[in-house]
Amino acid sequence: MSQGGTSVTAHTGAGDITVGGSVKAEKENVALTVDGEGDISTTGEINARTSVAAQTAAGIINLGGNVTGGTSVTAHTGAGNIIVGGAVTAEKENVALTVDGEGDISTTGEINARTSVGAQTAAGIINLGGNVTGGTSVTAHTGAGNIIVGGAVTAEKENVALTVDGEGKISTTGEINAGTSVVAQTAAGIINLGGNVTGGTSVTAHTGAGGIIVGGAVTAEKENVELTTGKGDIEVNGAVSANQANVSLSAVGGDITTANKIGTIYAKQNVGIKVTLDDSSGNGGNIIAGGSVTAEEGDVDMTTAKGNIETNGAIKAGQSVTAHSDDGYIIAGGSVTADKLNVEMTTIQGDIKTTGNIKAGQSVKVEATEGDISLGGTVTSQHSDTEVTTHTRGHIKVTGEVQSGHDAKFMTDIGNISLLKFVNADNDVIAKTQSENEKANIVFGGDVTAHRDIDVMTLLGDITFAGNTHADHDLKALTDNGDIYIEKNAVAGNDLSALTQQRGNISIDGNAHAGHNLKVLTNNTGTDTKDGSISVTGNATSGNDIMANTINGNISLKGKVRAKRNVIAESTGVGAITSGNDITAELQDVRLTTNSGKIDVGGNVEAGHNVATVSQTGDIHMQGDVTAKNDVTTRTAVDGDIVFEGNVVADRDILADTIKQGDIIFNGKVRSKRSIAANAQNTGSVILRQDIDADKDIAINAHNGNILFVGNNPTTEDIHATTKTGNITLRLTGIGDIKDSHREQKGDRAFLQAEKGNITIEHLGKGEVSLYKADAAGINKVTLQDGNAYFEYANGDVMEWTLANPEKAMLIRNMEIGRILNTQAQNVSIDNITQRPLVKANLVIIPDGTTADRAINDFTIRNINPNQGNGVIISRLWTNTGYIKANAEPFTLPKLYVLDQAVFSNSVTTSRVYGANPQITKGYDNYYWIDTNINNPRNALRIWRSDYNDGRWASMNFAYDRVQFSRGNLLDLGDNYYVYSQRIPLTDWMSYKTAFDDFDVPFGKNMVGNYYQDFYRYPWNIMIENRVVTTIKSADEDEIVVE
Incomplete structure (x- = not known):
């Protein structure tokens, strides 16, 4: 152990310094210095009251043991490696490891500094193997080379900066914490932040060319997280958070990937993930967000120039979410939420697919210029539009519900639109395809609701609404072909x-x-x-x-x-x-x-x-x-029937019309407050099965077909045709009948009644008229060109009946006449005629043949009963045969011309009139004969058809009781009938003749008043067969008078 009272120094001009034991400077510093070239190596602990400094101009510095400086610790070499094997502590100041030239810096123990920790080399690897703590900042800086941080790095007050000026990787495996910012930057190389990274302000990782890998959580407490690569991928396997600001991930020509679930991104403000195109290679890159992406108060913006965007976690922004790819697809596997503003997903060439819900405070816009769009979850735009669009080519498919606060728009140029669940818009729902050459369908699979309009259009394609569809304003579905x-x-x-x-x-x-x-x-x-x-x-x-x-x-x-x-x-x-x-x-x-x-x-x-x-x-x-x-109007123009199964009611007119071919059938009742018209104009019938009723007119017309009154049931039915104020007209102009079935067993009966008007029945073609009853307040007119007329009842104030075909017959059971009956027919048979109640006028009957110059074939009226006090006038009668019985006083025939024979009677007297082959037989009260060789009415029609008899024709007047006035040739009287003495029956006259008298020549003129008639003799046995000639005597006043 080396120990100095104040300091410890080892200094050499050139050569190595080796310290094998511990070194301690109790009051001052420890300084190990090589002025020239030489290594410095220590294996024991070094302690200094102030600083510890190891410096060589060129050589390796290897601090093998723990190093503690009361102030600072520095290791500085001009060129060479710095190796720190133990813990390094600078109790009051900094730790500085510096290589001026080329050399690596490697530490394996903990490094602690009261202020900063710095490791710097001009060219070389920096490997901080142990934990590094700086009271202020921690920096690792190399001009070219890798930076490796194996332990935790802490800059308590300031920043952590890991910088490579040239080419080199940056790799950290432990936690990095900075009081302010964390910066990892290299000009070219991978940045791998393997542990958690926390910046008190911001975190920045930037590489000019290389990837960025984040293995742990990256957190910027106050400012931004920025991960930027000039040319390379960004891979985030941990959480990235900017607790007060923004997160930005940016790459050029490389992918940006966050790991599934744990690769989350959070920013208090904005999240920007962007891949730009590498101009040199033309490459873009994908954006893959495996975990959630959150911009709590700001925007999430994911953009790639040429690549795909995939998100598997929830994407959430306080403001907007934007995802855009120029050339690539977008897949959102999780939910996408923009709380206040918009969600926008766009591609120029690529599909867009979402499987989670999309929700925006304002609008949702999903747009692919060329590509399909598939939205799998609920799509919600709370206060503005949902707009899903493909342009050049692409289908749209939405399998979740759509809720729009304004419009919901779905547009394609060439592509189907499939909205499979509920679609709701506070304003409009719009879906349109513009494809002209390829089929592009629109399908709404669920309910559709718009609080204004629903507007759906295709040029070539089907439109399907599979659910309920509701628009508060307009709903429009339009397709050119589909x-x-x-x-x-x-x-x-x-x-x-x-x-x-x-x-x-x-x-x-x-x-x-x-x-x-x-x-x-x-x-x-x-x-x-x-x-x-x-x-x-x-x-x-x-x-x-x-x-x-x-x-x-x-x-x-x-x-x-x-x-x-x-x-x-x-x-x-x-x-x-x-x-x-x-x-x-x-x-x-x-x-x-x-x-x-x-x-x-x-x-x-x-x-x-x-x-x-x-x-x-x-x-x-x-x-x-x-x-x-x-009005009720029904018409077929060329070919078609008209059938009314139920009742027909109109406050005005009812018109049924078949112009060329078709029947008109009324199976129910018909009621009009004005008029009813049914016209089968060419070929077709008019069939009435129940009552028909009009306040004004009824007009039924047919050409080739029938006018039928036939009920629906097998039993007899009464079918009424009634007008209250107007007329009834039945007209047939071709071949067919106007009839009911009353003449058949259990047949149906027609009742025609014009309560205040006229009835006109015209058959101008070929066929019969057969009806049960026709009752007109005014004129009852029946005309047939070529057919018979059958009526059970016929009523009218004036009756005008015409049959143009001389072979046809007029057969009427009962007539009720107000004043006049006109007939124009060859064969007339009427069972009974009565007069309308309260009528105070004679009943006038005017019979003619089919033409004015033709005699009637047969004219029969079996019974006439006028009102009490009224007479019966047969104004003229030119007939072959006939029978008329009138219970009337008088009963008058002013002009009479019988070709064969006829019978006329009142209640007490019966007269027989001959025009040929007279026979005196039983059952008649008197007999007359008319010489039909003269005075034919045809030769004097004007006078015959006038009200005047100039004396040419016989007349007969049943005046009252048995009194009869007549003009003509009296053949014979029955027993107990008398004439005045000035007139003698021809039988009485001829009884005085003998068999030798000339019966073949006139026997003279018999003058009766101014009436002259040539008589011709007839064989005796014909004239007076089985007769007893009575003696001529004057008649009593109560007996018949013949003049």
Whole structure:
């Protein structure tokens, strides 16, 4: 042991200094000095009251034992290594290990200094193998070489600085703690911080070319953590924290990696992780955050120029989270949260995939210029937009819920959009694809809610809403080429519209509701109706209009359809319209129109204004009731039946019209507050199965077809057609019948009643008219061109009945006439005629043949009963045969011309009139004969058809009781009938003739007043067969008078 009372010195100009034992300077310093070249070596302890200094101009300094300086400890060599084998302590000042030139510095024991600890070499390795503690700072500085710190490093008040000016690695395995900053910096080399690193202010690791490895926790208590490499990777296997400031990890052309779970990054303010492009190699680098990344009050920003970004832990920022790659994918395996501002993930060329939740206080933006986007967790933007976009090419798939405080936008140029769970936006939900050549679909797999609009569009691709869809304002789905599927309920506070522009079907499987308008439109111009159909399975309701339009495609409305205003369904090309339930337009119209396709409504139809159904080619089938506050209009233009299964009610007009071909069938009741018209204009029948009722007119027209009153049941049904103030018109212009089935067993009966108007039945073609009853307040007019007329009852104030075909017959069981009956027919058979109650006028009957110059073939009225006090006038009768019985006083035939024979009777007297082959037979009270060789009415039609008889024609007047006034040739009187003496029956006259008289020539003129008639003799056996000629005598006043 060497001991000095004051100091210990060993000094040589050149050579080695070796201290084998312990050295102690009790009051002052220990100094070991070589002025020239030489090594200094100690193996024992060295203690000094003040400083310990070992210095050589060139040589190795090896302090093998513990070294303690009361003030400082220094080891300084101009060139050579410094080796410290034991503990080094500077009790009041610093420890300084310095190599001016080339040389390594190596310590294995602890180093403690009251102030600083410094290890510096111009070129060489610095290896601090033991713990190093500096009261102020700790520095290790080499111009070129590695720095190795094997133990803990502590700078209690100031910084720890590990610096390599040139090329060299920095490696630490123990903890590093600094009162202020920790700096590890090398111009070129790896930095490996193997233990925990704590800076009282900041921590900085920088390498100009090389990687950075963090093995333990890195903490900057007040300022930033900055890990920067100019060319290399950064690997963080421990926690990185900036408790009051920022964390920055930056690399050029290298990867930045944090280990799974333990590789966490925390900053009170911002976290920046950035890889820039290496211009020399063109390389970028990946960012892989295996653990959580947190910027408590600031931003998280991860950017790489050319590389991938992967996060497996939670990413959380007090402000914003940004992840961007120019050329590479982004994968976020954990949650991503920006408490106050935005989350933004963008790539220029690369996919983006998240499996955790994304949450932003403001907006979420996920954008790939070319690449797919897959978001696996919930996406939430609390106060602004969620925007997910791919540009050039890329799909979007979101498997978690989306909650947006403003808009939720999903956009692709070429790529599908799949949103598989709930999507909610406080403003708009927008999804659009712009692909024109490749199919790009949009799928909403869950419910969609927007507190303003939902706007979905594709150019080429399908749109699918698999869940419930709700927009407080507008809901719009638009595709140029693609189908639209709404699989559950769809609700829009304002307008709901689904539109395919060129090709595509629309299917709504749930209910659809719009506060304003509901529009479903397809514009398929192809011929395949499967490419342009509209199907609504649930109910469709709107506060304004509902419109369903196709060009070529079917429209199927299976649920109830109800609009505040209009319901409009139209197929302008090829396509049918079917509805399985009720259709209601509360204030305006229901309009169903097809160009080529049927219309089939399974429920009731009700409109506050009009109901209009029009088909160019196709049946119209209304299975329920149809009700309109205004008009009901139904029309088929080319080919199609119209069938109303239920009741039809309109406050104004009802019109059913088939223009070219088609039947019109009313299976239910029909009620109009104005008029009803049914027109089968070319080929088709009109069939009424229940009552039809109009305040004004009823007009039913057909051309080639029938007008039928036929019920629905096998038993007899009464079918009424009634007008309150207007007219009833049945018109048929081609081939067919106007009839009911009352003449069949259990047949149905038609009741036509115009309570204040007229009835007109016109058959201008070929076919019969057979109806049970026609009752008109005014004129009852029946016209047939080529057919029979059968009526059980026919009523009218004036009756005008015409049959144009002379082969056809008019057969009426009962007539009730107010004043006049006009007939124009060859064969007339009427069982009973009565007069309307309260009518005080004679009942006038005006019969004519089919033409004015033609005699009637047969005219029969079996019974006429006018009102009490009224007479019956047959104004003219030119007939071959006839029979008329009138219980009337008088019963008058002012002009009579019978070609064969006819019988006329009142309640007490029956007269038989002959125009050819007269026979006196039993059962008649008197007989007349008309010479039909003269005075044919055809030769004097004007006078015949006037009210005047100029004496050419016979007349007959059953005046009252048995009194009869007549003009003509009286053949014979029955027993107990008498004439005045100035007139003699022809039988009485001829009874005075002998068999030798000439019966072949006129026997003279028999003058009756101013009436002259040539009589021709007839064979005796014909004239007076089985007759007993009574003696002529004057008649009593109560017996028949024949003039």
